[in-house]
Amino acid sequence: MRPHPEAAGGQPIRFDGRVAIVTGSGRGLGREYALALAARGARVVVNGTGTAGDGAEDGVAEEIRRGGGEALALIGSVTDPHWCEEMAARAKERWGRIDILVNNAGFVRDSSFGKLTHEDFSAVMDVHVTGAFHCAKAVWATMRDQQYGRIVLIGSSSGLAGAFGQTAYATAKMALVGMMNTLGIEGAPKNVHVNCFAPAGVSRMNQSILTAHEKAVLAADKVAPGIVFLASEQAPNRVILMGGGGAFERAYVSFTQGRLLDEGSAEELARRFAEISDRSDDLLPEDMRAQVANEMKHWPAPAGD
Secondary structure (H helix, E strand, O other): OOOOOOOOOOOOOOOOOOEEEEOOOOOHHHHHHHHHHHHOOOEEEEEEOOOOOOOHHHHHHHHHHHOOOOEEEEEOOOOOHHHHHHHHHHHHHHHOOOOEEEEOOOOOOOEOHHHOOHHHHHHHHHHHHHHHHHHHHHHHHHHHHHOOEEEEEEOOHHHHHOOOOEHHHHHHHHHHHHHHHHHHHHHHHHOEEEEEEEEOOOOOOOOOOOOHHHHHHOOHHHHHHHHHHHOOOOOOOOOEEEEEOOEEEEEOOOEOOOOOOOOOOHHHHHHOHHHHOOOOOOEOOOOOHHHHHHHHOOOOOOOOO
């Protein structure tokens, strides 16, 4: 288990007494997340499917234990809701609570849209979206009852900006933004914060398309601070954080102020599209009602209302 640097100018982020579940954590970025949380005191469930047959999940758990931490390797697929419930139950039975869920499990089946099969699209959605739902559902009641929880959904710039050949993956990752926003609204009164992290780090999914220089810069361990922050007590709520190579950014979903059409025609909409698209004074919506409020501002309420 790796040591962590002390936070300059303040208290280090710690997870003593906290329990974390990290899916897909037998290797790659998930492994880095599990090790980073454990290094700061978290007791960690290391989860994976075990299909590689190399005992990777047990290896990560053992690495944590050798470093003085506590870890439990649990093998099962996030596509199975009953397994997700069992995983949560075993973590709670072992340690009495569940504080952190990092929904990291995932894979890609890249293909141009014309060649993308229904089966591959469904398989990607099943792991990334339905799997995230199953895991969040399994820990939700516990987090609400204890009035504390941090859920991190793993997004991607593929969903935020698109990527050739990644229709399935991009669709799944953007769907998680909607899940984050809604769960964040519902969880906030009980101090359950839900955020998205979009990492750029070397993994099995991207190593074949990265240059040697990109691989050197985008080392997997350099994205771990993003997970540490979003899993901490200081975590914001309903934020899309991006990170890679030690640099971090924030992505936003915003609404323009818009314009009220004079004629109300499609032709006028086409003529004024650039004006409607003006991003000056963008709105950051609190929820879906922001759209209605933004549109109703053009129509003052009748006198007496």
